[in-house]
Amino acid sequence: MKSVYRALKPITEADKPLLMLAELQGVDITPLAGADRVLGWAETKNGYMPIAVIDLVQTPYVVEPHVSWLPWASPRDKYEGFIWFIRQFDKTVFITVLKKYNDFHEMLVKRKILRKIGVLEVKQASEQIHFYQRIDNE
Numbered sequence: 001m002k003s004v005y006r007a008l009k010p011i012t013e014a015d016k017p018l019l020m021l022a023e024l025q026g027v028d029i030t031p032l033a034g035a036d037r038v039l040g041w042a043e044t045k046n047g048y049m050p051i052a053v054i055d056l057v058q059t060p061y062v063v064e065p066h067v068s069w070l071p072w073a074s075p076r077d078k079y080e081g082f083i084w085f086i087r088q089f090d091k092t093v094f095i096t097v098l099k100k101y102n103d104f105h106e107m108l109v110k111r112k113i114l115r116k117i118g119v120l121e122v123k124q125a126s127e128q129i130h131f132y133q134r135i136d137n138e
Helices: 013-024 075-086 103-110
Strands: 006-010 036-044 047-058 062-069 092-098 114-122 127-134
Touching: 006 075, 013 047, 036 075, 047 075, 062 075, 075 103, 103 114, 103 127
Parallel strands: 062 092
Antiparallel strands: 006 036, 036 047, 047 062, 092 127, 114 127
């Protein structure tokens, strides 16, 4: 069986054309203010390549990832990559998601990888924000 290799790597100058290509394909790659930015790399059916741009907001105890999937990431790349990614931290992993993007996270709740911890109604924006936390299986 082929082993799957994954990594989080800082973005370098060499990655800028890749980010521009993703932006041309509709991915919002605007950096999150105050966050550390990395690329999520994985072995995919097309070889070893970046599959996500990740902005990390961290405190000593909590990490909040903001993930933008690159257009060539398959559903399996996203699922396996996300699970691998959230298990890399010895901190509480806290995730906020707009309602229109929460189907993926609800599937992870059903599979007991995440726990839903709340919903915030933002009336001014007519939007819901859903909150999730990683379930620690120690």
